[in-house]
Amino acid sequence: MRRQRLFIGWFASDTLVKIAGSLTAMALPLLLVSVLGSPAQAGLVAAATSIGTTLGMLPGGFLADFQNRRVTVFVCATAGTCLHLALSALVVFARPAPAALFLLLGTIGLCSGIIAPAFTATLKRIVDPRQFGMAASAAEGRSAVIELAVPPLGGFLFAIAPVLPFLVTAAVILAGGLLFLTADRGHNHVARPSMRNDDHARQRSLTSLLAGFAYLWHNPVLRTLLVTGMIANLAGSAVLAAVVFDLTSRGVSPVTIGLMGTAVALGALVGSGLSAVLVDRVRSGLLIIIGLLWMGTCLVIAAIIATPMAIIALLAISMLAVPAINAVVGGYTVAVVPAHLQGRSDAAQSLVSSLALPLAPVIAGVGVEVFGFSATAVACAGLVVLSAIPCVLSRRVRSMSTASAWTVQNRPEGADRPGRGCLSKENR
Numbered sequence: 506m507r508r509q510r511l512f513i514g515w516f517a518s519d520t521l522v523k524i525a526g527s528l529t530a531m532a533l534p535l536l537l538v539s540v541l542g543s544p545a546q547a548g549l550v551a552a553a554t555s556i557g558t559t560l561g562m563l564p565g566g567f568l569a570d571f572q573n574r575r576v577t578v579f580v581c582a583t584a585g586t587c588l589h590l591a592l593s594a595l596v597v598f599a600r601p602a603p604a605a606l607f608l609l610l611g612t613i614g615l616c617s618g619i620i621a622p623a624f625t626a627t628l629k630r631i632v633d634p635r636q637f638g639m640a641a642s643a644a645e646g647r648s649a650v651i652e653l654a655v656p657p658l659g660g661f662l663f664a665i666a667p668v669l670p671f672l673v674t675a676a677v678i679l680a681g682g683l684l685f686l687t688a689d690r691g692h693n694h695v696a697r698p699s700m701r702n703d704d705h706a707r708q709r710s711l712t713s714l715l716a717g718f719a720y721l722w723h724n725p726v727l728r729t730l731l732v733t734g735m736i737a738n739l740a741g742s743a744v745l746a747a748v749v750f751d752l753t754s755r756g757v758s759p760v761t762i763g764l765m766g767t768a769v770a771l772g773a774l775v776g777s778g779l780s781a782v783l784v785d786r787v788r789s790g791l792l793i794i795i796g797l798l799w800m801g802t803c804l805v806i807a808a809i810i811a812t813p814m815a816i817i818a819l820l821a822i823s824m825l826a827v828p829a830i831n832a833v834v835g836g837y838t839v840a841v842v843p844a845h846l847q848g849r850s851d852a853a854q855s856l857v858s859s860l861a862l863p864l865a866p867v868i869a870g871v872g873v874e875v876f877g878f879s880a881t882a883v884a885c886a887g888l889v890v891l892s893a894i895p896c897v898l899s900r901r902v903r904s905m906s907t908a909s910a911w912t913v914q915n916r917p918e919g920a921d922r923p924g925r926g927c928l929s930k931e932n933r
Contacts, residue, residue, distance in 0.1 A: 511631040512640065514687040518578075519624050520647055521681030525585070525674045526617065527651050529554075531659035532670035537606070539667060540596060546603055553607040554614035559859055561618020562852040566717055569622040569848025575686050581620040582682025588613045589675035593668040621855065624685075626847035629839050639908070641836035642784055645828035646777030653770035717849030720842060727841070729899045730793070730834050731857055733892050737797060739861040739868075740888035744804050745769075746869035747885065748816055751878035757813050768817045772824030780829040789833045790905035794896050796826035801890030808882030833908065840911040 507513065533554070537547035568577045592609055595601040601609075632640045662669040721727045745765075752762050783792060803823035807816045842850045872881030896902045 509632070511687075514684055515624070515627060515631055516643065516647070518681045518684035519644070520651070521677050521684065522582075522620065522624070523648060523651050524655055525677040525681065527655040528659045528662075528670050528674045528677070529589075529613075531656040532663050532667075533610075535663055536596065536667055536671075540601070540606075541603060550603050550606050550610065553611040554617075555859075557611035557614025557616075558618040559614075559856065561615040562622070562856045562859075563715075563849075565619035566622040566626075566849035566852025568619065569626040569851070570845055574623040574627055578620055578623050578685045579682045581616045582678050582685070585613060585616045585620075586675045586679040586682075588616070589671045589678065593671045593675070596668050596671075622848040622851045625835075625839065625851040626844075627685075629842075629844055629847050639781060639784070639836075641832035641839075642777055642781040642828065644835075645780060645831050646774060649770050649773035649777055649828070653767065653774060656766070715849075715853075717846060717851070717853035720846050720850055721853055724841065725899065726901045726905065727838060729895045729902050730837075731854060733793075733797070733895050734834060734854075735857055735861050736892040737800075737889055738858055739865055740885045740892065741800070741804070742865035743868045743872075743885040744808070744882055744889070745820075746866045747873050747878060747882045748807075748820070750869055750873045751811075751882075752813060752816075754873070761813055761817075764817050765820060768821035769824050772821035773828055776825040777828040777832075779825060780832045783829050784832050784836065784908040786907065788905060788907055789837060789911075790896065790899075790902045792833055793830055793902070793905075794893050796830040797893035797896070798890060799823070799826040800830075801886055801888075801893070804886030804889055805883055808879055808886050811879055811882075833905075836908055837905070837911060 533551055534547060537550055541547050541550065565577075568574075588609060592606075592613075595605070595609070628640060659670045662673060721731055748765065749762060752765075800823045803819045807819035807823070810816070810819070838850065838854065839847070868885070869881065872884070876884075
């Protein structure tokens with residue numbers, strides 16, 4: 506992968522965008538509390554970013570499939586830079602009202618939601634189909650490193666000056682947008698449908714916008730993985746939230762609680778190294794099933810033991826399986842979804858996964874208060890184990906091959922209806 510110039514450009518650009526997102530996610534709550542003076546108001550205003558991101562996913566997927574991705578990414582990156590500069594100026598020179606901050610942060614989230622599908626859709630153009638799993642594993646390792654290194658950096662910058670993380674974010678986003686211009690060079694007009702020559706898209710734009718959902722639902726493997734992923738994400742996030750609520754209520758040191766995030770990132774980092782080895786050697790369906798069972802079992806044991814250091818250690822161990830699961834699901838989706846549906850399918854997948862996540866802290870908070878930590882955490886961790894059932898029952902998922910043998914689908918442009926066309930064996 507290091508020898509592929511286009512992939513390196515894509516990887517660097519995507520990394521910069523991810524770093525910018527991590528910096529903002531870490532510094533934004535601190536900034537809002539200091540500006541608004543109320544944690545409740547800060548939480549409500551911070552939700553604008555997630556709302557904007559969710560609203561931007563579907564149009565972002567549509568643009569990724571029908572418009573020049575270089576233009577989309579560069580325009581959104583430039584807009585994100587200007588918006589972060591505006592946020593910094595508001596904080597320094599004025600005392601912004603919550604409504605103004607909500608609108609500004611919602612627009613920032615909207616740009617993030619629009620830009621994300623373009624990166625996933627571009628990957629199919631620049632990576633050899635046999636290396637989709639390897640590329641996804643590299644991205645998982647990169648994300649773990651970011652989660653490990655960027656939050657402390659954001660805290661350090663915020664301690665120097667509250668606006669400094671956002672000024673750095675503005676520069677990083679712009680650099681990511683400029684790098685993307687080199688990553689997608691020469692790939693914007695290859696087998697790309699356009700609104701001018703796609704009668705189906707022109708006549709039924711709403712149907713075209715939702716074509717990603719239709720394709721995922723009509724593909725038995727992708728449908729199963731989508732349902733499994735939504736359940737596992739919700740249950741795993743609820744366990745993590747329950748741990749934070751319980752340790753905080755027990756008066757455990759914030760430093761100790763902070764180690765949980767470090768342990769999760771370290772586990773994911775080690776797991777990404779294992780993933781790079783496993784995705785090409787272990788059958789993908791088996792890898793997903795074993796990974797979910799491993800993760801759920803570790804979380805159940807952590808919930809039963811319930812001592813802070815045991816929880817932290819078991820969280821790290823449970824995360825060893827997550828990069829392999831994500832690499833298989835992400836890489837397989839890129840492989841089998843036709844090129845002209847990549848953006849919309851990625852947007853649909855992200856939207857479905859994100860819809861249930863706001864329920865996680867609600868389930869965790871109510872559960873810990875009413876039923877206690879152990880009962881809540883065991884129930885949620887058990888749900889992670891049960892999320893493997895759809896995969897176990899699906900013969901198609903169980904029979905998935907290793908990543909290097911995935912059948913790559915790249916139908917020529919045409920209608921958005923699901924199909925079974927794929928490249929010949931010689932072109933895989």
